[in-house]
Amino acid sequence: MRKALFLGLLAIGLVGISPAQQKKQATKKEAGVKPEEVRQVLLSGFEQDPRFLWKIEQDESQRICSQYPSMEAMPPQAVQKVIELENKNIKYPQWGIAWGDWKEGKKLVESARGGRFASYGFSDKPTDRGGNCYACHLIEKGVPGGTMGPSLTAYGKRYGITKENMNTPEGLEKLKTVYKIIYNAWHAFPCSSMPRFGYHGALSPEEVMNIATYLLHPESPVNK
Amino acid sequence: MATGTAIVRVPKEAQKGQVIRVQMVITHPMTPPRRDPQTGQETPGYFLTKLQLFYNDQLVSEMNMAAGISANPFIALPLKADSSGVIKIVYEDNKGEKWEKNAEITVK
């Protein structure tokens, strides 16, 4: 009797586990190759410069995003997980949410430099900083830009920020929203093409605030 | 290593009186003369200056070039084919180097 009960529970347990296993197997079986093999091939493809080996480590969100070819193909649980993880990864400037300097932001938006290194040449200096925003966005009217991301022309005007309401709590809340997107785009758009500039340190919180000011300030050329 | 190498391409055969296109591409850096804004040092530049087209040893076309032409220039010149023979280009640059290259054409 007890043996039968035990066997029955075991059977139920196994049946319960196998669909989950199968689902996991399905993604791996479609691939046909193990992640360890992929990782080994990837590692062998880079120069073993100890300064840059950290770049090959994937963090949890990157690992999740690598499994799906695009945002649309992601199941809701994965989307939730990435949003949860990334909402914890946002830092604000020392003086909190306040309007920065849009002239500095303009320089950062236009510069394509920052972080590129190759041992055979064309390396950016450590003092080069920039977001290369024109590669994917249209920002100022008349300046050629890319179409990978949404157009940001007259962003502040379209968002309804004027000289009168820019220092009210609602205005600062709008600044905070844009700041968060630039700092860590995945907190609102998981696995998007946009890099998480602030989270990785490509741009400091103050620099991100300057860029957000450049996009939203009524005096900035974007909104004129 | 091979600055000044050229490829000359003409149709192998042509009708008498037909206007053909002599295409050529020459490897050359074509760097313009430059004055460094910081130090004031001048470099004279390195570019092709003259190209002459000979059809059966008769000069038919002469072209003066300067640094405004881009590197590894592609040049196409029209030529009226009237007798079989050799199409030759002779070209020189501002450092005094001179090269030539031939191509043959049969005219019916």
Place this chain on the structure above:
Amino acid sequence: MRKMLLTSAVFGLACAGFLGYQAVKAQDQELSPEEEIRLVQEFNRMMAEGINPGEIWAEIGKEAFKKYNLDKCDFGLGPGKIEGALAQLPRYFPDAKRVMDLETRIGWCLQQYAGMTPEQVKKFVQQCWGKSQCMGEYDAIVMYVSMASNGQKINVNLKDPQVKRMYEIGKQIYYARLGPWDFNCAVCHAGQKEVRIRATRLWSADRPGEAGQAVAIFPKYLVRWAQPMTMHYRYSECMRQMRWPTFEPHSDLAVALSTFLYGTANGTEIKVPGIGR
């Protein structure tokens, strides 16, 4: 009185006409971003006429091929046979026990038949990287071997299990987010939407035929560097822009990506050299 009205009316009309003409002329000179981009693409199309300067590298490559004893090198069709070699690469080579693409195979043959060490091969490969108007022998050899397959259709054998394995690995790497800017190949080169980065239209591995058009013209002569760009140099430059670590030429990573790209491009006619900005 009426005469004065008439002359002032004519004068006013003339002024308005003149101002209007100026406004139209000013608009004519100022190009919208779409116009500018259209002109850049027109320039790219015009560049495709005439003789490609990359063909001169093929002539240099013919001599360098013999100089480095590469006529003993088997590209899959027999020692020294290069007609159609590019069309069936990457493939598995039992003598090297690896799947190899064209450049990796040239690197291996240089070690075997020209007595170079792996470090010397790497230096030989990278002799023109980062330079302009560089008449390098390696680029010349790759150009010479690639041009011999002009007109043939790419035909990577994806049924071979080793090649299939490399194809799958390449596909996973294509979609693997990595590095401090979270980039992978798919950020730019995948998706159904037609996008452009600044003024350059991007090809997508998901839209049929585009990967083939991009890949079947390599090595590509670049007008801005006045020299040809081979596939591995292109990978290296892409990875530099993606803020990935520096690429190691002739590695398994290159073979995996080549297998994925050439495998996706199966059926495209090879048309080397291509020409680009």
